[in-house]
Amino acid sequence: MAKVTSQDVAKLAGVSQSAVSRVFTPGASVSKEMADKVRQAADELGYRPNILARSLITGNSRIIGVVVSYLNNQFYPEILEILSAELRKRGYHPLMFMASENDDMDEVMSEILDYQVDGVVLLSVNMSSALAERCRAASIPVVLFNRYLEKDRFHAVTTNNYEGGSKVAELFIAAGHQRIGYIAGWEETSTQRDREKGFVDTLKKAGIELFDRQVGNYNYEETIQATRTMFTSQEYPDAVFFANDHMAFAALGVLEKELGLKVPEDVSVVGFDDVPLASWPVFNLTTVRQPAKSMVAETIRLLFDVDSNASQPIHIEIDGPLMIRNSAKVPQGYTS
Amino acid sequence: MAKVTSQDVAKLAGVSQSAVSRVFTPGASVSKEMADKVRQAADELGYRPNILARSLITGNSRIIGVVVSYLNNQFYPEILEILSAELRKRGYHPLMFMASENDDMDEVMSEILDYQVDGVVLLSVNMSSALAERCRAASIPVVLFNRYLEKDRFHAVTTNNYEGGSKVAELFIAAGHQRIGYIAGWEETSTQRDREKGFVDTLKKAGIELFDRQVGNYNYEETIQATRTMFTSQEYPDAVFFANDHMAFAALGVLEKELGLKVPEDVSVVGFDDVPLASWPVFNLTTVRQPAKSMVAETIRLLFDVDSNASQPIHIEIDGPLMIRNSAKVPQGYTS
Numbered sequence A, B: 001m002a003k004v005t006s007q008d009v010a011k012l013a014g015v016s017q018s019a020v021s022r023v024f025t026p027g028a029s030v031s032k033e034m035a036d037k038v039r040q041a042a043d044e045l046g047y048r049p050n051i052l053a054r055s056l057i058t059g060n061s062r063i064i065g066v067v068v069s070y071l072n073n074q075f076y077p078e079i080l081e082i083l084s085a086e087l088r089k090r091g092y093h094p095l096m097f098m099a100s101e102n103d104d105m106d107e108v109m110s111e112i113l114d115y116q117v118d119g120v121v122l123l124s125v126n127m128s129s130a131l132a133e134r135c136r137a138a139s140i141p142v143v144l145f146n147r148y149l150e151k152d153r154f155h156a157v158t159t160n161n162y163e164g165g166s167k168v169a170e171l172f173i174a175a176g177h178q179r180i181g182y183i184a185g186w187e188e189t190s191t192q193r194d195r196e197k198g199f200v201d202t203l204k205k206a207g208i209e210l211f212d213r214q215v216g217n218y219n220y221e222e223t224i225q226a227t228r229t230m231f232t233s234q235e236y237p238d239a240v241f242f243a244n245d246h247m248a249f250a251a252l253g254v255l256e257k258e259l260g261l262k263v264p265e266d267v268s269v270v271g272f273d274d275v276p277l278a279s280w281p282v283f284n285l286t287t288v289r290q291p292a293k294s295m296v297a298e299t300i301r302l303l304f305d306v307d308s309n310a311s312q313p314i315h316i317e318i319d320g321p322l323m324i325r326n327s328a329k330v331p332q333g334y335t336s
Helices: A006-013 A015-025 A034-043 A049-057 A075-089 A104-112 A129-137 A161-174 A190-205 A220-231 A247-256 A292-306 B008-013 B017-023 B032-045 B051-058 B073-089 B105-114 B131-139 B162-176 B189-203 B220-231 B245-258 B292-304
Strands: A063-068 A095-099 A121-124 A142-145 A155-157 A180-184 A212-215 A240-242 A268-273 A284-287 A315-318 B064-068 B093-098 B119-125 B143-147 B155-159 B179-185 B212-215 B239-242 B268-273 B286-289 B315-318
Touching: A006 A015, A006 A034, A015 A034, A015 B189, A063 A075, A063 A104, A075 A095, A075 A121, A075 A292, A075 B073, A075 B093, A095 A104, A095 B073, A104 A129, A121 A292, A121 B268, A129 B315, A142 A292, A155 A161, A155 A190, A155 A292, A161 A190, A161 A240, A161 A268, A161 A284, A161 B143, A180 A190, A220 A247, A240 A247, A292 A315, A315 B239, B008 B017, B008 B032, B017 B032, B064 B073, B064 B105, B073 B093, B073 B119, B073 B292, B105 B131, B105 B268, B119 B212, B119 B292, B143 B292, B155 B292, B162 B189, B162 B268, B162 B286, B179 B189, B179 B220, B212 B220, B239 B245, B245 B268, B286 B292, B292 B315
Parallel strands: A063 A095, A063 A121, A121 A142, A142 A155, A155 A315, A180 A212, A180 A240, A240 A268, A268 A284, B064 B093, B064 B119, B119 B143, B143 B155, B155 B315, B179 B212, B179 B239, B239 B268, B268 B286
Antiparallel strands: A095 B093
């Protein structure tokens, strides 16, 4: 069978060849009527427009590589959903790469580059400097999402995590808490470091030292252990800040169901992220919101609207409001 | 700058050109040492292997289009994670398409076909027969995941939902429940229909009619309303089956926090899916497990190992065990 060309489609549809081309170019302007006519003719002839062939000419694959290390923290599915919808508006789609901590990130990045992606978003994944150079050499914009690297080799979008931690400390201080605990996330991450520093610095200014500190590594099971350790001492905290919501949920199970403590009467609990679960009545978690939509919008801007060769890496920090619910004591009339 | 070829890379690395080609062919056999040598030479020269160019020759893009309608039900992120990891083992990656119920699925499918995908997986998405023909014409295997269509136009992988519903009915009957309610999922879906039919048929055989039925549409907010409606009558059910876990979680908030009922003392609650949340101590939900790993394994098999032109559409149904936890009364010594 002879290969069907866009000319054949144009002829059958009774339109120009450039109209056919526009119909199959994501983001190009074309009327619904024209699109229907052309697609119908294309279907009839078995014509398959070819993004891949076009990408060889234009250099655009219309693919953004997205690397995710885990999806069981509800924050990431939410981001993936918003990111995917926003990319689609621009005629792009995310190609997913699951990479666990055990994966060789160099290998993962090689796989991504093999697809001639037009950009890369790293969700909660750290990246080596060798990889940085490789992407720079290939002129591919890379955005770190919810992380940044000390050496600022890449664009990064984060919440202002230091400020967020500070807001939690202010709430605990205002509520008169004295024995204040902290459950840390994975220590290698900027989110963990900044949230803790903002929290501890602000407590210190009020003359309060951390009463207890354990590590949950952003992991459900480890947080259950960390919470048990913290709350089986004779004296335990009357308020605990968890470096993300996912850990706070794990702890609430231990505190309420296992140890029979009342939240917030016996202990105030605050998280970070404001994932959809946080507002469910069974949790009703006071938490610092990561503004998912704004964070994704900034990510899109860094991918598409900033010349990655011309500019220095940009780190965007977005303010995250404290969402006051029922898991932490609140002084009357308190506003964060 | 002259284009760097695989020959240049072979020369610098001191290996054959076919070795270079193997290194950049996902799934091809190559030693770690060889791969390192070749990739280093490729980096040095700025060589970018080109899956897209190769796909024009071989016809393989190494991309599987995955259509998802929503990710807030934790079942889908879990599936996406497993599917992504399994595809990667075969040298493929999923290209994500978020499609809401309002989207024109014809348009979405056109976008997918534009990428020359090697297969399509539809997670909880229904598909029109026009699209079916289009995929068949393009010889692209399509697998419906967690859904099937009455007319069996596509391969489909589901849990045995009828049996699952039946198991829940058996538990309620054995526990002596008399006023049994059902909260339905989205009525257009095979999952909803089969789970309800298995549940209601088995109750009928025991001479029990459904006491109340409401519709939650697999939606969190709608389920909150449906639960309120069901439980603000003078007489309310003493056991309710929710067509998925996501709805059961919504209901637990209403029952325990809002209406002050005890689960399972006042009312037994059972869900369907066994998402990770179900085993969290705050929920401890009795539910029918959808065996995610087996379902993904069958999906992969249908995508890669079945000749889609030669065979009739295959519907794989996998048995889902009842996971007994603490949200429903259990007669002593009961085994499902």
